[in-house]
Amino acid sequence: MSETNLSHTKWMKRAIYLASLGNNTTSPNPKVGAVILDKNGYLISEGFHFKAGMLHAEAMAFKNLKKHAKGGSMYVNLEPCCHKGKTPPCVDKIISSGIKKVYVSIQDPDKRVSGKGIKLLKESGIQVHLGLCKKEALDLNKAFIYRNITKKAFGVLKWAMSIDGRIGLKNGKSKWITNEESRSLVHSYRAEFDAIIIGGNTLRKDNPFLTTRGSKNPEPLRVVFTKSLDLPSKSNLWDCKKAKTIVIYDSSTADESYLTRIPKCVEVEKVSSDNPELISKVLAKRGCNKVLWECGPKLATAAIQSNCIQEIITFIAPKILGGENSMNPFGDFEFREMHEIIKLSDSQVSFIGDDICVKSLFKTNF
Ligand SMILES: NC(=O)c1ccc[n+]([C@@H]2O[C@H](COP(=O)([O-])OP(=O)(O)OC[C@H]3O[C@@H](n4cnc5c(N)ncnc54)[C@H](OP(=O)(O)O)[C@@H]3O)[C@@H](O)[C@H]2O)c1
Ligand SMILES: [Zn+2]
Known part of the structure; x- marks a missing residue:
């Protein structure tokens, strides 16, 4: 594995670790963690989903942001949402932040939304890489997916x-x-x-x-x-x-x-x-x-x-x-x-x- 791939894996593992902080509390929602790096690859924020009705991982990461994310990247273990549920869609926040690359482990299993979040990100010019740490991400959310x-x-x-x-x-x-x-x-x-x-x-x-x-x-x-x-x-x-x-x-x-x-x-x-x-x-x-x-x-x-x-x-x-x-x-x-x-x-x-x-x-x- 190249040095770059190793560092992508490292950040996605961090996102998965953050997601696991929602163990036992997120149902019926999935466990999700998000990491934001600036355009030079430095960590500038992170977040996780704690409970249904509370901020999604991506939204919490934006809330915790210390400097702007323009040109930066995000690592998130589940496809960002594109529908308005109890909280506004995360895809909109990612697009308006100016983030250029999004690494996603797995698609949302819900057939009604699966792939749509990724499609919207791509249509707005963001590079999306799907499948990083897929096995770990599937394992973490296997009950939600099932x-x-x-x-x-x-x-x-x-x-x-x-x-x-x-x-x-x-x-x-x-x-x-x-x-x-x-x-x-x-x-x-x-x-x-x-x-x-x-x-x-x-x-x-x-x-x-x-x-x-x-x-x-x-x-x-x-x-x-x-x-x-x-x-x-x-x-x-x-x-x-x-x-x-x-x-x-x-x-x-x-x-x-x-x-x-x-x-x-x-x-x-x-x-x-x-x-x-x-x-x-x-x-x-x-x-x-x-x-x-x-x-x-x-x-x-x-x-x-x-x-x-x-x-x-x-x-x-x-x-x-x-x-x-x-x-x-x-x-x-x-x-x-x-x-x-x-x-x-x-x-x-x-x-x-x-x-x-x-x-x-x-x-x-x-
Ligand atoms: N060592 C252990 O880990 C462990 C764990 C659990 C239980 N146990 C022991 O197991 C014994 C009870 O065994 P059990 O098999 O009668 O357990 P159970 O857990 O009570 O299951 C059987 C009961 O489930 C209900 N039921 C509803 N639909 C059913 C269906 N399609 N098929 C079967 N049951 C259905 C019925 O309740 P109704 O009769 O109310 O209609 C039935 O009597 C107890 O002595 C307990 O101490 C041991
Ligand atoms: Zn979301």
């Missing part, structure tokens, strides 16, 4: 199990399989997500809080998916001061008289079938880019079968539960041949005390 293209929320399934692959005893007892450190890591890990999903049975059996224990404000939305609506009238999820909760139920199977058990502060949404894909769609519509499925075997199996899961994270404890009837993380997928089984990729392994954490990816087709 939601925009599929209209579904990017799903991560998480479970905790013993070394013999069990998530609980046959009597349902499972507290606790993993160590304290792993459990507190899960609390902070939840902050990466816009919503956390369980099924009605996990609510009945475990009565979880599903919060980050204060590491994100507001807390992620808590979602209960139920076919029956047979939920208890007392539940930690009904405490709306801690976090918002929504109950999504299948109107064709539920007994709606149970609605009286759910307090008014909890939102309720009807869907017309028990296909978990509907949750991914409902949550995407509400602006959730990335959601965490913390459900038991039945809903986890259904969620995988209906393509709601793009990544898994499992915590494995060096403990043996044994027994044919202990709980498995999944039900039967009805595979009959080895070529049918689910193969994951890109595994990352880490140790949390003597627990092991494995993250792997599903093949994501979109």
Whole structure:
């Protein structure tokens, strides 16, 4: 790589780093960072997008500008916007600043705007270079991109199990399989997500809080998916001061008289079938880019079968539960041949005390 290319990469990596400062806060928007250099290649400003409704990265960089940008260049990890949303279009600001070159990692995935921002910049005489640090930029905003293209929320399934692959005893007892450190890591890990999903049975059996224990404000939305609506009238999820909760139920199977058990502060949404894909769609519509499925075997199996899961994270404890009837993380997928089984990729392994954490990816087709 030539010295010039190296320095372009360096500035785009800086923009990507700035974008990552919006981790956990920008949904439904993407994470974007911008760097401005003057005509001699010196850094004169930078910015990032923090939250929907607040300045876009490019606009923040212009706001922070110490001297004029005429003849200079900009590095930004996502195509600048050209439509007026909650804030004015960034393309107009770039054009009027006199910037001559714009380096963009990836196009906006939204088909309605994709390529238009770049086209407008080019039409005004600005040189646009697309594709710098593309892989890193795609990775940073993969959940945002996934939601925009599929209209579904990017799903991560998480479970905790013993070394013999069990998530609980046959009597349902499972507290606790993993160590304290792993459990507190899960609390902070939840902050990466816009919503956390369980099924009605996990609510009945475990009565979880599903919060980050204060590491994100507001807390992620808590979602209960139920076919029956047979939920208890007392539940930690009904405490709306801690976090918002929504109950999504299948109107064709539920007994709606149970609605009286759910307090008014909890939102309720009807869907017309028990296909978990509907949750991914409902949550995407509400602006959730990335959601965490913390459900038991039945809903986890259904969620995988209906393509709601793009990544898994499992915590494995060096403990043996044994027994044919202990709980498995999944039900039967009805595979009959080895070529049918689910193969994951890109595994990352880490140790949390003597627990092991494995993250792997599903093949994501979109
Ligand atoms: N170790 C771990 O990581 C872990 C994590 C989560 C849960 N668990 C354990 O798992 C057990 C619960 O397992 P579970 O499989 O019953 O979990 P679940 O998370 O409650 O999912 C099943 C429930 O989801 C609802 N549901 C809605 N649509 C569905 C569909 N299409 N397919 C399946 N379910 C649908 C139903 O609720 P309704 O019955 O209300 O209609 C159903 O009973 C508990 O003992 C809990 O402790 C362990
Ligand atoms: Zn913008």
